[in-house]
Amino acid sequence: MNKKLQLPLQTANLVVGFMVWVLISSLLPFIREDIAIPAEKLAIVTAVPVVLGSILRIPLGYYANIFGARIIFFVSFILLLFPVFYISAASTFADLIVGGTFLGIGGAVFSVGVTSLPKYYPKEKHGLVNGIYGMGNMGTAISTFAAPVIATQVGWSMTVKFYLVLLLIFAALNFIFGDKQEVKVKTPILEQIKGVYKNEKLWFFSLFYFITFGSFVAFTIFLPNFLVTYFELEKVDAGMRTAGFIAVATFLRPVGGWLADKFQPLFLLMGVFAGLTFAAIILAFSPTIALYTAGSMLIAVAAGIGNGVIFKLVPFYFNKQAGIANGIVSMMGGLGGFFPPLLLSIIHSMTGSYSIGFMAFSQVALASLVLVIWLYYMDRLSMSAEVFNSTGQGILVTDASGTIQSVNPAFTRLTGYTEEEVIGSNPNMYSSGRHSKEFYTSMWSQIGQDGLWQGEIWNKRKNGEEYLELLSISAVKDGSGDVTRYVGTFSDITPRG
Template identity: 75%
Template sequence: MIRKIQLPLQTMNLIIGFMVWVIISSLMPFIKADIQIPPDKLAMVTAIPVVLGSILRIPLGYYANIFGARVIFLVSFVMLLFPVYYISAASTMTDLIIGGLFLGIGGAVFSVGVTSIPKYYPKEKHGFVNGIYGIGNIGTAITTFMAPVLATRIGWESTVKLYLILLLIFIALNFFFGDRKETKVKTPIVEQIKGVYKNEKLWFFSLFYFITFGSFVAFTVYLPNFLVSNFALDKVDAGMRTAGFIAVATFFRPIGGWLGDRFQPLFLLIGTFSIYTVAAILLAFSPSLGLYSVGSLAIAVSAGIGNGVIFKLVPFYFNKQAGIVNGIVSMMGGLGGFFPPIMLSAIHAATGQYSIGFMLLSQVALLSLVLVVLLYYQNRLSLASEVFNSAGQGILVTDVAGKIVTVNPAFSQLTGYSEEEVLGGKPSILKSGRQEGDFYQLMWKEIKDKGIWQGEIWNKRKNGQEYLQWLTISAVRDETGEDLRYVGTFSDITEEKAKKNRPTSGGK
């Protein structure tokens, strides 16, 4: 029973963590009316919670494997009590920065669930269950929508204090219903980092999540104040529109995970970054509120799908180091939410517009698109290489001049020749001398006419031993029909043939 409720419990934990994480940005239109914050410092104050929320994801993902999700969620929520109370009594910008820094713990808990939840489900469901857990992103929408409404009635200080009650409730829920017997993984953190940091896929996934989750966080932090100042919307309307962005991104996250379980995840990311690039270019032209909404919602859809797909890829490629990789990738996503608001504010202060900032975002998305395409084709080449190297039949490939360009391990096992010994040479090194010259002439005539030849042929191993092969030679041709190379596949059928020719003993 305890194991079955971990997905809903940890998803609700994430909702609470994210609700707390964005308190300052959601209430900033109210807070700045009471606390003097210079315009050029506004983006920094709202982005500060993202810093610790990003950096802490590495240790929290690691320790979720060591101690289990129950302990990490419990400790995190207890620690959040301090900054929430401190912010409710804040009277200076310094108070907001100090409280906001520790408020980042609420965002850091994300790496706990993505490390813990896959332990309860088979691999083919990891994308979907991580997507369901990712619905916890809706916590930012709940705060963004509800906090301004409550603040207009009871004040922003009392609104912040209400979060103390929520934290206490979930401290109790995790104490009683968290899984005390969760599978633990105790590989030292240094060993885990050494095992992954040279893997280029880790940094590719980090960049991809930097864009997808980073844009989700950045727009969550940036939209409420931007809509008020740029389009003269009232605070509640701005909060509702931001909540709509968050809701769309959150809704599409499990869809992205579900799609990642059923289709090629990298192909889905190609679509994701294509949409993101076009949408960011649209925003760069400072459109009307209607077109700005279309561009923002397109980014919400692509960010949601991308977030779900990426956390299908992480446990697939890094099963044994999932905790530390989840931490690193999710940290980069959090940092992706830290830099854009500051960059946009700095560009706006220098130029009076946001266009250059959005165009830069579109170019980073375009770079990610190029890298995904590269990774997609690398994967296909890697798959072909795995098939080539693991094939039980011997394989050799020659150019049109008949020079050997590559062989597989089975070739070396069957013939006794290493790859280094035959590269640049010709297959004639294997000739036994049993076949006459016209045999080969007829063979190559058939290959030229039909593109393929199959049959039995006697060849010789490096040690001089002759053996009977079943050989297939195929021509690889270009679009014009010209031969590019030849691929030979063969197997040893000497014993099989001898058994068939052996006379049987028995009655008359």
């Protein structure tokens, strides 16, 4: 029963963590009425929680494997009590920076659940499970919508204090209902890092999550203040619109995970980055609130699905190093939310326009689309190489003139010849001499006519031993019908006395 509680409990934990993470950006329009914040430093105030919330994801993902999710969530919520209380009494810009930095712990807990929860489910459900857990992003929507509503009644300082009660409740829930018997992984952190940092897929997934989750976080912290200052909306209206953006992205995250369980994940990512590219172009040329809303909603759809797809891919490729891989990828996603608001603010202060920033985002998304397509075809080639090297049948590939270009390990095992010994040679080097010239003439005549020959043939191993093999030779042709290579596959069928 305790194991069944982990998905809803850890998802609720993420909701609370994200509620705290965006506390300052949710209440910024109210805080600015009491604390003087220069316009050029607004982005810094909203972005600082993202920094620690990103960097801490690596150690939290690692320690979730060492100590289990129960302990890590409990300690995280206790530690969050201090910056939340500090912010409730803030009176200067510096107070907000100091308190906001340590709010990052709330965002860092993301890597705890994506490391812990896959242990409870089979691989074919990891996409859906991590997608459901990722719906904890809804915490940002709850804070963005509810915090301004409460603040209009009791003030922003008292609103912040309500979060102290919430943190204490969830610290207790994890202490009582967290899984004490969770499977622990004791691999040292340096050994885990060595196991993943040379794998190029880790850095591709990090880049992709940098953009998909980064765009989600960036818009979450950027929209409330932007809608108030640029479109002159009411603070509560801006909060509700931002909450709508968050809700769409959050509910589509498990949809992305579920789709990745059913279909090729890299195909889905192609659609995601095509959508982000188009949406960013709309935002770059959107003078009206209607077009801006359409572009933002397309960002929400693409980012939500993309976030779900990526965390299907991470545990699939990094099962034994899930903690550190999840930490690195999710850290990059968090940092992806830190830089865009700063970049947009800098560009706006220099040019008076946000369009250049959005156009730059569209180009980054387009470059990611190209990378996903490249990764898909590299994956296909890698799969072909794995099949070529692991099959039990001997395989040799020649060019159109019959010169050997490649052989697989089974060829060496069956014939005794290494790859270095046969590359550049003709297959007749291991002919047994048992067959007549007419035999070979008939064989090649059939290959020329049908593109395929199959039959039994005697050949000779490197040690001089003759053996009978079942051989198939296929002609590979290009688009114009010309033969480019021949592929021979064979197995030893020598009768055993």
